[in-house]
Amino acid sequence: MVKSSLISGFYKLNPKDRLALLKQFADLSDTECKLLENTGSLPMDLADHMIENVVGAMPIPFGIGVNFLINEHDYLIPMVIEEPSVVAAASYAAKMVRDGGGFHTSSTTPVMIGQIQVVGVEEPEAAKLRVLAAKQEILKKANEQDPLLASVGGGAKDLEAKVIHTTQGDMVIAQLHVDCRDAMGANAVNTMAEAVAPVIEQLTGGIVLLRIISNLATKRLAKAWCTVPKESVGGEEVVDGIVNASAFAVADPYRAATHNKGAMNGIIAVVVATGNDHRAIEAGAHAYASLKGQYTSLSTWEKDANGDLAGSIELPMAVGLIGGAVRTHPIAKIAVKILGVKSANEFAEVLAAVGLAQNLGALRALASEGIQRGHMSLHARNIALAAGVPEGLMERVVGQMVKERKIRMDRAKELVKEFGGAKD
Numbered sequence: 004m005v006k007s008s009l010i011s012g013f014y015k016l017n018p019k020d021r022l023a024l025l026k027q028f029a030d031l032s033d034t035e036c037k038l039l040e041n042t043g044s045l046p047m048d049l050a051d052h053m054i055e056n057v058v059g060a061m062p063i064p065f066g067i068g069v070n071f072l073i074n075e076h077d078y079l080i081p082m083v084i085e086e087p088s089v090v091a092a093a094s095y096a097a098k099m100v101r102d103g104g105g106f107h108t109s110s111t112t113p114v115m116i117g118q119i120q121v122v123g124v125e126e127p128e129a130a131k132l133r134v135l136a137a138k139q140e141i142l143k144k145a146n147e148q149d150p151l152l153a154s155v156g157g158g159a160k161d162l163e164a165k166v167i168h169t170t171q172g173d174m175v176i177a178q179l180h181v182d183c184r185d186a187m188g189a190n191a192v193n194t195m196a197e198a199v200a201p202v203i204e205q206l207t208g209g210i211v212l213l214r215i216i217s218n219l220a221t222k223r224l225a226k227a228w229c230t231v232p233k234e235s236v237g238g239e240e241v242v243d244g245i246v247n248a249s250a251f252a253v254a255d256p257y258r259a260a261t262h263n264k265g266a267m268n269g270i271i272a273v274v275v276a277t278g279n280d281h282r283a284i285e286a287g288a289h290a291y292a293s294l295k296g297q298y299t300s301l302s303t304w305e306k307d308a309n310g311d312l313a314g315s316i317e318l319p320m321a322v323g324l325i326g327g328a329v330r331t332h333p334i335a336k337i338a339v340k341i342l343g344v345k346s347a348n349e350f351a352e353v354l355a356a357v358g359l360a361q362n363l364g365a366l367r368a369l370a371s372e373g374i375q376r377g378h379m380s381l382h383a384r385n386i387a388l389a390a391g392v393p394e395g396l397m398e399r400v401v402g403q404m405v406k407e408r409k410i411r412m413d414r415a416k417e418l419v420k421e422f423g424g425a426k427d
């Protein structure tokens with residue numbers, strides 16, 4: 004029988020019936036179906052309302068980053084991630100930073116940009132000026148969409164307009180600046196962009212196409228910085244190594260991608276834990292890193308006059324504490340409670356500090372013993388688990404693989420036989 008993925012009305016089925024169909028299509032065993040169906044602390048009903056075509060949920064480890072001192076305040080950091088060593092590296096780096104007085108942070112007001120694209124405009128520069136001249140009317144219309152946001156001090160605050168030259172001809176782009184307060188803001192901004200579109204269409208005489216938030220949140224930036232005593236980093240040589248690693252990332256996009264990935268390891272783990280939109284953060288971060296024309300590093304590390312290590316990071320941070328999964332996912336709510344942050348700004352600043360810590364943790368390892376040593380034992384444990392090593396032999400097999408620097412499934416299986424645990 005030829006299997007077809009063309010399934011009409013899949014979305015109308017309940018998760019059980021969807022799973023039954025899937026079981027047949029993918030030859031899943033009863034055990035595999037049970038694993039999928041076991042949604043743990045996220046009730047199936049809730050999962051089914053969060054996204055479409057739900058058949059189950061996938062648990063990912065939830066760890067706690069420790070040692071974080073940010074603006075003289077202690078934080079425990081909830082981190083959801085599948086990669087070994089990230090939580091350990093963040094905690095280790097936070098401890099080093101603590102020795103230098105901890106992280107310091109700042110952030111801008113939480114302003115997001117909504118874009119309205121107008122095509123087919125006859126005199127785009129003149130149309131742009133007409134849009135700008137109607138700023139107050141447009142802002143008023145935008146703010147009528149969300150009186151609650153305006154009542155807490157947020158709302159549409161400014162309007163920009165530009166003409167861009169594209170393969171499809173000139174376009175007028177209007178940009179609404181919306182202070183989203185404690186929300187990530189996509190819903191509010193998209194609603195406002197859609198609401199003001201007819202006014203803009205009339206003013207320009209063109210046709211409005213896209214009306215959507217920009218994830219390049221240059222008006223919603225978070226910054227963190229710290230100084231780490233050279234003794235805490237591992238001495239002057241390690242400081243020099245980190246400064247050189249930083250210069251490498253600033254100058255070379257190939258290294259910058261990996262350097263930034265290291266920082267995002269920490270940031271995204273916290274963003275996921277709190278049910279925020281990690282794709283938005285990732286997109287914003289990398290676009291921001293390219294803003295000057297060449298992709299570069301989001302953080303920099305220098306040696307100060309004392310020979311200590313001084314680092315800083317700055318990136319867009321469109322996170323919220325209200326709305327979406329942040330308020331519905333039971334584990335996300337716990338993560339926010341653990342963080343104890345009182346505003347989206349405080350949250351954004353903590354995230355910047357976590358990114359800086361994660362970056363430092365990676366660079367310290369790279370500039371001293373290399374990354375593999377730290378990664379190795381957790382990696383070996385994962386491989387041993389995948390190879391079916393029995394719990395009783397786990398420590399010996401992991402220890403031996405690390406010692407031999409041979410971390411492979413076949414070696415794990417061989418060692419099980421060698422240590423007398425094989426039953427085949």
Ligand code: MEV
Nearest residue numbers: 261262264265365366374
């Ligand atoms: C691995 O997930 C992250 C690192 O590659 C980051 C870096 O190279 O800076 C270790």
